[in-house]
Amino acid sequence: MKYNANEKGYYGQFGGAFIPEMLYPNVEELRQNYLKIMAKPDFKNEFDQLLKDYVGRPTPLYFAERLSAKYNTKVYLKREDLCHTGAHKVNNTIGQILMAKHLGKNRIIAETGAGQHGVATATVCALMGIECVVYMGEIDIARQAPNVARMKMLGAEVRPALSGSRTLKDATNEAIRDWINNPVDTHYIIGSVVGPHPYPDMVARFQSVISDEIKWQLKEKEGRENPDYVIACVGGGSNAAGAYYHFLDETDVNIIAVEAAGKGIHSGESAATSALGKVGIIHGSKTLLMQTPDGQITEPYSISAGLDYPGVGPMHAHLFDSRRAEFISVTDDDAMTFGLELSQLEGIIPAIETSHAFAVLDQKKFKEDDIVVINLSGRGDKDLNTYIDYFKL
């Protein structure tokens, strides 16, 4: 079984590049060049250097002693929350800004939901002195004011997406429309393992530094590279893709993907795509997505803005379809409860997206000597208001 993209960008039956002809030259240019550019020594050197000195990698693999004691298993946390800008998102934006430079592009566009990817993109654009436009749903702009302010401080222009439901899906549509209207000088930095080929594969490769580090860090601590479980939350799925990447073909590693059930899978307010989605086309990719019987894309719901995407990346659709990964969905309430528990047991306030992954420790039974790695994809600073409202702090 092969779990990575083939040369046409397919993961099993999922993936491909379902794009209008207007996007073809840009996507094709990227497709023909991304692997070559990533293999260039000067690209690799600059990427590695920036991840080390600017992002702060390697991020620690931390043995969570009190959490382990509570669940009677060995829990390690991959501390992506300690990356510059507060989440794993920056691994990808560093890679893509360098890609844009190699392609000779001088303008960057991006979409953002909660604002984390927007901030990570604005950050690298400031670093490189490149013009940056971030599309963000009008509703998200109102919900995520601090991140909007951060992007503006970093010199980015934040453009409201006024169409459709005015959230992440629509911000992505607007970014794609911008790219159609600016086909020569602009690179679109997609924030997750979604979109037309080669984006899912390229973003997964940039994020694969996470599992690359887990391997050698675990070897140092436990004398073996492979854990028994790798757990990550999945919205579009970029942190999960990075955490799974080097374990995909290691069948002794169990992969668990955690989706947002919102108010419950059958509540009508959920983002559990594997349970509620059907095969379809979203943002240029054939994947599992939430839609009406008529093929209209529906609006998902989750308390965490980073997980309310109506699809999953094609890699994850394939991991689900092939049963390589186990998909578990976690409600808003459980995510909040286990986010609080992590804060109080380990002194780490996680992003609400990440909090979903911790509920698995309770939902699933692990053996005492199991090594369970949870990808702690982001920190909770951005979610303080939601935590305050929820817990009446």
Added chain:
Amino acid sequence: MNRIHKKLQEDKKLLSIYFTAGYPELNDTVTVIEKLQENGVDMIEIGLPFSDPLADGPTIQASSTEALHNGMTTDVLFNQIKDIRKTVDIPLIVMGYFNPMFQYGVEKFCAKCAEIGIDGIIMPDLPLAEYQEEYKAIFKKYNLSNIFLITPQTSDERIRQIDEASDAFIYMVSSASTTGAKSGFGNEQEDYFERIASMNLKNPQIVGFGISNSDTFTAATAKSKGAIIGSAFIKTLTEKGIDGISHFIRSIR
């Protein structure tokens, strides 16, 4: 040979109109088609609305949202136009995005189109390679012409491939833009029109995007077989309703 092929043989510049099915009101679809024919339009693209129309600007987006809100679905559209061939004989093309067609079932969708008397399909996000490998045989089986788009950025090599894969006309997008984004043509378009005309493609070209009135229609068709008007027509429907159709069409040529 279907109605598109016959129409393309006529010795005139063709005027094709795009409109969103179920807009402005759900049950306006047939009336709009009939009125367009009455007023001398040569061909119609019936837009099947989609929640996430990536290649469309604000005007067609808004009409799509409204049509969906009105209750338009693939089944509703097919049901509305099931008897359209009793009153309309100009070529009819269904234009939309691939996901609703994919959910309906590509073969079932094509069979239904053939049963109704639809002549062609335009799915901008169904790429050439995918079409040829997966769906070409189905389109052929039901005698449906699949219309591909080209843009000023499309390479000559790819235009040749698209020409080879086409059997009716090529939808020539006038500029790098979403629908309704630009009006009028500059030197860049003139060069592009000239370049395509000089390629001597086997399929005629019909220009779309940026055509909104008589002047732009004339400019777009100077070197091509015809032109498609979408957003400007939708604006007319929004502002003047069904009653505005006649005046608008007669103002074009």
